[in-house]
Amino acid sequence: MLSAADVACRFVSTLAPMLVFGASLMLATSGNAHAAQRLNTRLRPVLRGLAAAALPAALLLLSLEAASITDNIAAMHNLATLRQVALLTDFGHAWIVQGIATSMLCLALWLPGLRPPALLALLSACALVGVGINGHAAMDDGLLGLAHMANNVAHILCSAYWIGALLVVLPLLGAWRDEYRDAGPIMMRFSTLGHVAVAGSLITGVLDAWLILRSGGLSLHSRYQQWLAAKIAVVLAMTLLALSNRYYWVPRLASEPLALPALRRQVWCTVAAGSLAILLVALFGTLSPD
Numbered sequence: 479m480l481s482a483a484d485v486a487c488r489f490v491s492t493l494a495p496m497l498v499f500g501a502s503l504m505l506a507t508s509g510n511a512h513a514a515q516r517l518n519t520r521l522r523p524v525l526r527g528l529a530a531a532a533l534p535a536a537l538l539l540l541s542l543e544a545a546s547i548t549d550n551i552a553a554m555h556n557l558a559t560l561r562q563v564a565l566l567t568d569f570g571h572a573w574i575v576q577g578i579a580t581s582m583l584c585l586a587l588w589l590p591g592l593r594p595p596a597l598l599a600l601l602s603a604c605a606l607v608g609v610g611i612n613g614h615a616a617m618d619d620g621l622l623g624l625a626h627m628a629n630n631v632a633h634i635l636c637s638a639y640w641i642g643a644l645l646v647v648l649p650l651l652g653a654w655r656d657e658y659r660d661a662g663p664i665m666m667r668f669s670t671l672g673h674v675a676v677a678g679s680l681i682t683g684v685l686d687a688w689l690i691l692r693s694g695g696l697s698l699h700s701r702y703q704q705w706l707a708a709k710i711a712v713v714l715a716m717t718l719l720a721l722s723n724r725y726y727w728v729p730r731l732a733s734e735p736l737a738l739p740a741l742r743r744q745v746w747c748t749v750a751a752g753s754l755a756i757l758l759v760a761l762f763g764t765l766s767p768d
Contacts (some may be wrong), residue, residue, distance in 0.1 A: 479756055480542060480545055480546070480551065481764065483538070483542060484539070484542045484546070484756075485760045485761055485764060486535070486760075486765060487536070487538050487539050487542060488536040488539070488759075488760035488763060488764070489756060489757050489760040490531050490532060490535035490694035491504050491532050491535040491536040491539060491609070492609050492634075492723070492756055492759070492760065493582065493753055493757075494528040494529065494531050494532035494535075495528075495529075495532055495579075495580065495602040495605040495609075495638075495755045496602075496606065496634065496637065496638035496641065496756065497525075497528055497638070497641065497642040497645060498528050498529060498532075498583065498598060498599075498602040498642065499523050499524070499598075499599055499602035499603055499635065499638040499639065499642050499752045500524065500608060500638045500639045500640065500641055500642015500643040500644070500645065501521060501524075501595075501642045501643060501645040501646050502525070502595040502596070502598035502599035502602060502642075503595070503599040503639055503642070503643070504595075504639070504642070504647075504664075504668055504671075505517055505518055505521075505595035505646060506594070506595040506596040506599055507667060507671060508646075508664045508667060509664070509667055510663065510664055512625050513661075513664060514595060515592070517649060517650075518592060518595055519592060521645060521646070521649070522587070522592070523709075524645065525587055525598065526587045526588060529580070529583050529587045529588070530584065530588070531595035532580050532583070532584075532605070533580050533581060533584050535548060536573075536576050536577050536580045536605070537577055537723055539573060539576075540560055540563060540564060540570070540573050540577075541554035541555065541560065542551075543563055543567075543569050543570075543573070543670055544555070544556070544559045544560050544694045547567075568612070568617065569612060570677060572594055572608050572609075572611045572612035572616070573594050573608065574608075575604065575605075575607060575608035575611070576605050576607075576608025576609055576612075577608070578604075579601055579602075579604035579607070579608060580604035580605045580608075582601050583598065583601040583602055583605060583606075586598060587668060593763070596733075602638075603635060606631065606634050606635060606638060607631050608682065608732060609634060610627060610630045610631030610633075610635075611627045611630070611631065611635045614690050614763065614767065615627045615629075615630035615631075615686070617690070618689070621625045621637050621727070626686075626689050629685050629686055629689070630682075631681050632678065632682045633678075633679060633682035633683050633686050636674075636675045636676075636679040636682060637675075637679045637683075637752070637755075639671065639672075639675040640672065640675045640676055640679055640716075640720075640735050640752065641748065641749055641752030641753070643668055643671075643672065643675075644745050644749050644752075645749070646664075646668070646747055647665070647668060647745055648742065648745055648746070650665060651738060651741060651742050652742075665728075669724060669728075672720070672724075676717065676720055679713075680713070680717070683713065687706065690767050691703070691722075691767055694767055694768045697768070700763045700767065700768060701762070701765055702765040702766060702768070703767070704765045705758050705762035705765070706758075706762055708758055708761060709758040709762070712751050712754050712755045712758065713755055715751055716748055716751045716752060716755070719744050719747060719748045723741060723742065723744050723745070723748075727740055727741040727744065728741065
């Protein structure tokens with residue numbers, strides 16, 4: 479029961495700020511302030527919902543970790559134990575970063591007024607830093623440990639832009655016929671940054687897997703490595719979708735009536751596949767890599 483709750487909280491508290499980060503960064507780099515403001519307003523209910531889901535999930539992680547460390551479910555609401563876990567463990571330090579940043583993101587989205595996308599991207603990035611410096615990324619000491627955590631943070635941010643920016647692509651595709659003058663240049667900027675994000679996600683992902691598995695080696699019997707292999711398969715499918723979107727369907731938008739609905743379907747498939755990849759990470763993130 480607690481392990482399932484832990485996976486669920488890891489999943490929600492990671493995926494939600496990733497989607498907010500990707501969407502907000504795309505708006506902040508759109509090059510069209512008027513269109514970005516309009517899209518920011520349109521996406522605000524979605525971003526608010528994501529932040530509202532992320533906050534309790536992130537906060538609950540501390541109680542779940544306390545119960546796991548002590549092997550006592552009563553520790554979930556023992557203030558002394560919670561304080562010790564938060565202040566005296568590496569998990570707790572990362573949790574504080576994640577919790578503060580997620581709380582500030584909620585305030586930025588739920589207080590009256592429209593916040594600039596750059597601020598939302600910054601706050602969600604800070605929450606993801608808290609995610610990235612935790613778990614297996616914190617297994618090494620010294621400079622190698624810092625490099626491992628930095629690589630993991632870079633991996634999460636690149637992946638977040640990859641899937642989160644698609645929340646902006648979807649309304650752009652919906653307005654493609656009527657507002658091409660706005661949508662076209664924004665999509666081209668996304669294409670450029672998207673190439674960087676996909677490449678960055680793949681490179682840092684490979685490096686992260688090597689850093690974790692370098693000492694124990696590969697094993698077909700390792701549950702961690704089985705889930706990791708499933709994630710790799712999902713990411714490869716996402717890469718194929720991204721390539722077909724960019725180099726097959728996008729050039730046909732002007733000439734083939736079926737290109738636009740096909741592109742929309744594939745974008746939704748990519749978001750779903752990205753969410754599945756994050757769920758798999760939440761699953762094997764609680765396991766030993768051996």
